[in-house]
Amino acid sequence: MSKAQLNKNKSNLKIGVFLCRCGGNISDIIDMEKLRLSVKAEVIEEFENLCSINGRKIIRDNIIKKNLDRVVVAACSPITHEKTFQNYVSPLNPYLLEMANIREQCSWVNPDNITATEKAISIVNAAIEKVKYSQPLVPILRKTPNTAAVIGGGISGISASLSLARQGIETYLIEKEPTIGGSMVKVGKLFSPEKLAEECAMCLLNPLVNEAVQNKNINIITNTTLKSAERRAGNFNLLIENKARKVITDRCISCGNCAEVCPVEVKDSWNEGMTIRKAIYKPFSQAVPDVYTIDPENCKKCGKCQDVCRMDAIDLTMEDEIIPMTVGSVVIATGHKTFDMNKRPEYSYGRHKDILTQMELARVMGVNGPTKGELLKPSDGKVPQRVVMIQCVGSRDEKPGGRKYCSKVCCMVAIKHANVIKQHYPDTDVIIGYTDMRTPGMYEKYFKYAQSNEVRLIRGRPGEIEEKDGIFIVRLEDTLSKEPLEIETDLVVLSTAMEPSEGTVDVSNILDVGLTEELFVKEKHSKIKPVATEVEGIYVCGTAQGPKDITDSIVQANAASAKVSELINGGVELEPFVANIDNSKCNLCKKCIDVCKYKAAFIQDNMLSVDPVACVGCGACLWECENNAIEIIGQTDEQILSMITGMLKDKKPDETRIIAFLDSVGYVSADNIGINKINVPSSIRIIKIPSMNRIMPKHLLHAFNMGADGIIMGEYPYNPMYSKTKEKVNGLKQELIKNNINPDRLAFYKVYIPYFRGLANKFNKFNNQIIELGKIGSKIDS
Amino acid sequence: MKTIKLDKNPLKLVKDVLNDLKASPDLGIYKCVQCGMCASICPGASQTEYDPRDMIRRVLENDETIIDDETIWDCFSCYTCNSICPSGNNASEVNQILRQMSIEKGEGAQKIKDFCAYGDSFMEMGIGSIPNEFFNVMVKDVGNKYMDLKVNIEDIRTDLGLGNYILPKESTDEIEAILDNSGFKVRLEKIKRCKK
Numbered sequence A: 001m002s003k004a005q006l007n008k009n010k011s012n013l014k015i016g017v018f019l020c021r022c023g024g025n026i027s028d029i030i031d032m033e034k035l036r037l038s039v040k041a042e043v044i045e046e047f048e049n050l051c052s053i054n055g056r057k058i059i060r061d062n063i064i065k066k067n068l069d070r071v072v073v074a075a076c077s078p079i080t081h082e083k084t085f086q087n088y089v090s091p092l093n094p095y096l097l098e099m100a101n102i103r104e105q106c107s108w109v110n111p112d113n114i115t116a117t118e119k120a121i122s123i124v125n126a127a128i129e130k131v132k133y134s135q136p137l138v139p140i141l142r143k144t145p146n147t148a149a150v151i152g153g154g155i156s157g158i159s160a161s162l163s164l165a166r167q168g169i170e171t172y173l174i175e176k177e178p179t180i181g182g183s184m185v186k187v188g189k190l191f192s193p194e195k196l197a198e199e200c201a202m203c204l205l206n207p208l209v210n211e212a213v214q215n216k217n218i219n220i221i222t223n224t225t226l227k228s229a230e231r232r233a234g235n236f237n238l239l240i241e242n243k244a245r246k247v248i249t250d251r252c253i254s255c256g257n258c259a260e261v262c263p264v265e266v267k268d269s270w271n272e273g274m275t276i277r278k279a280i281y282k283p284f285s286q287a288v289p290d291v292y293t294i295d296p297e298n299c300k301k302c303g304k305c306q307d308v309c310r311m312d313a314i315d316l317t318m319e320d321e322i323i324p325m326t327v328g329s330v331v332i333a334t335g336h337k338t339f340d341m342n343k344r345p346e347y348s349y350g351r352h353k354d355i356l357t358q359m360e361l362a363r364v365m366g367v368n369g370p371t372k373g374e375l376l377k378p379s380d381g382k383v384p385q386r387v388v389m390i391q392c393v394g395s396r397d398e399k400p401g402g403r404k405y406c407s408k409v410c411c412m413v414a415i416k417h418a419n420v421i422k423q424h425y426p427d428t429d430v431i432i433g434y435t436d437m438r439t440p441g442m443y444e445k446y447f448k449y450a451q452s453n454e455v456r457l458i459r460g461r462p463g464e465i466e467e468k469d470g471i472f473i474v475r476l477e478d479t480l481s482k483e484p485l486e487i488e489t490d491l492v493v494l495s496t497a498m499e500p501s502e503g504t505v506d507v508s509n510i511l512d513v514g515l516t517e518e519l520f521v522k523e524k525h526s527k528i529k530p531v532a533t534e535v536e537g538i539y540v541c542g543t544a545q546g547p548k549d550i551t552d553s554i555v556q557a558n559a560a561s562a563k564v565s566e567l568i569n570g571g572v573e574l575e576p577f578v579a580n581i582d583n584s585k586c587n588l589c590k591k592c593i594d595v596c597k598y599k600a601a602f603i604q605d606n607m608l609s610v611d612p613v614a615c616v617g618c619g620a621c622l623w624e625c626e627n628n629a630i631e632i633i634g635q636t637d638e639q640i641l642s643m644i645t646g647m648l649k650d651k652k653p654d655e656t657r658i659i660a661f662l663d664s665v666g667y668v669s670a671d672n673i674g675i676n677k678i679n680v681p682s683s684i685r686i687i688k689i690p691s692m693n694r695i696m697p698k699h700l701l702h703a704f705n706m707g708a709d710g711i712i713m714g715e716y717p718y719n720p721m722y723s724k725t726k727e728k729v730n731g732l733k734q735e736l737i738k739n740n741i742n743p744d745r746l747a748f749y750k751v752y753i754p755y756f757r758g759l760a761n762k763f764n765k766f767n768n769q770i771i772e773l774g775k776i777g778s779k780i781d782s
Numbered sequence B: 001m002k003t004i005k006l007d008k009n010p011l012k013l014v015k016d017v018l019n020d021l022k023a024s025p026d027l028g029i030y031k032c033v034q035c036g037m038c039a040s041i042c043p044g045a046s047q048t049e050y051d052p053r054d055m056i057r058r059v060l061e062n063d064e065t066i067i068d069d070e071t072i073w074d075c076f077s078c079y080t081c082n083s084i085c086p087s088g089n090n091a092s093e094v095n096q097i098l099r100q101m102s103i104e105k106g107e108g109a110q111k112i113k114d115f116c117a118y119g120d121s122f123m124e125m126g127i128g129s130i131p132n133e134f135f136n137v138m139v140k141d142v143g144n145k146y147m148d149l150k151v152n153i154e155d156i157r158t159d160l161g162l163g164n165y166i167l168p169k170e171s172t173d174e175i176e177a178i179l180d181n182s183g184f185k186v187r188l189e190k191i192k193r194c195k196k
Ligand code: SF4
Pocket: A258, A261, A262, A263, A264, A278, A279, A280, A294, A298, A299, A300, A301, A302, A303, A304, A305, A306
């Protein structure tokens, strides 16, 4: 039925109103007789327990016998039983039911039966008025294509891809380096707190990498970065840029002849710059894909490699390529980088070869590293007599450029390296200078193990490292003995902070997902939605989201892929209360697109569309649209205005009435007031609105015209559109002033579910304030 | 054994320090993690019993004996602790506030009594000049050229093309009035009267 038809027939609609006594919960306070006589409808029935099977029969029989078009159930809160009654109204469309909450928000908060009955009448009237404009709707069925892009090929990205692929999802694993593996391939050893032993990282990672290569659902795309992204109705259209490898992957047999003849030598980042590689190289022997790559920044195009390559695999003219792809979901797994030591000159890093970071030490001790696994000082190739490790370098640091957070893994990394050193070089003294040793859970066992391995711990954070006659002096205070100390040593290792990688920031900007203050990817909710981002369909895992170890990264990767799979397989039904566009009015000004933080609106084929999965129906776009081209289904202007009318139409001259627009959180909070039997002023009339962004001047003016003396707006502050709402309230107040209404008649509050007492207090205070201001239209308003 | 008493105001000393006029609005005493980074590079700590970290600890533990502790006078006010503190605290500032508290209470006044001559020179001439009492120390530290400078100051200034550094009477009167009205004079006298 079209909207025009609905409106035309509005007066002829047959509406059934069913009143529930709720075993006295309602009928002990509310005068049911009076309520029944005060409402106008085709059918008015009253029953003890409408939610019972007998109640269902009464409702259904009436619908069928009396041919009802709409139903109002005046009973408990819709939060409690809306789903039940939506079932009970079948064969009517479930969205043609409206509930009037006369229990939680009326009989339970209003002990006086005269005012409670008056309130109940207006609540039922509001529901009747609203239901006249209700349309039959079908829930939105979410359908997401069976494809995903995982950006970043470290342990998180590999784990996420494997999990997706095993669930049958076609996955593109995009890595900017020539090989996948990320930081994990560099760290050499992993420690196991259970076994109190160190294991070979590469040996654990290799089977996963091999599986990724072999799994037909995974497409590994290396040397590639994300260039742009657009969201289209549950899809993401991505453009990725593949940097020319200049080696034909299918032909290269990885013999390495080319690298032998290449004259260009550059620092090898795989060994943290401690060794040299050529301009044509393979990062490490087990690299995947197992081919050589030319680094275009350093290649001189001399052609020597081409001359020796027997497979004719080298093509120096190969060009970068932009590849478009469409996927249903995106997983960000772009990882981290380590702290830039130039910011902390007091530790002399970079001025002395024997001051290393933990990652460099990992390479030194890696069997495939510069010293083939021997602990030798870079300066002279000798085994150090002592190693001093400094914790929290750049972490827990409020100085400029520092990171305020704890990097979470460095204590364990230091202990791991200390243990490895003590096992192989028992004569090397190892001292860790720390502020707090953070080894939660099982890691504490590994910490104890380090103590028994004679690793020494001194509680103090070093302020500087100085070199004197060829040895280092590390200055710190032994804070437990209150003694300033100078520790002599010949090797220093810095436990540097984990920072968000450039890739993390770039990719987030391209995908338009929010970042934290520290520039990690922001989760939708840090406690209960730890892998979702603010954009539906984009998930995050690993160190792109914050410092964490390998175990946690894998856990999060699996969680992210489970979320992708939920989207694909769940077929979740969503309430259809979303924005609806009238394209004949829309002039494509894009203002709605700019305002929507959920990125729900977009233009496709010269038409504005709204992704019903992403849209939350907040209504912020309605304000922006100068052409009235947008409406929110279930919250149309007619519906809001008619609810206001219903709440106020029988207001008596001596009565005070306050309309309280509450969002869903505020509405639950108001129910909680009732459940806890806290009294609220009889003037309060609650109308549920998904977001205060939906409220426009015309709604407020209509309410004041109909006799409201005051209006409350209540919104939960932790939603992406909240900042917008706050701005808006000022605009609304200005509108009131223009219309000679005292702006103090409008109040805006933050609401929280558990803070219902606070909300009840606000109702009381505002009520008193309005009584003091006097009736609407009094002197104070002109 | 020390007992942490059931005290109504267990953080009185920190609050007093934070409420002091001299305290910067973001002075982060509460954020101190007792890492000792300040003490590790503090010249006072390396040469004396002064320990900026421990001073902060005592302030946090409401140990008011820190105010009259001799060691707080061994801070050089070099501000290195401030520049290195990873927690946004400033031990040198706390030190200066504690010293002022000590001066207010009387005990600390004698520590600065010798410097009253600086105050006098401000009152008289409107400039700070090294008091005669310190000449011997200066000669010891700088050598005889310090006395040469003192004796020939006028000539040296003329050679360098610098003007007269003696302020005109109306200026010195004005400065004196400011110092008087601001309470500086009374404070100076009070410090002078304290017993060594
Ligand atoms: S063409 Fe480039 S990669 Fe090949 S040998 Fe010459 S410099 Fe090296």
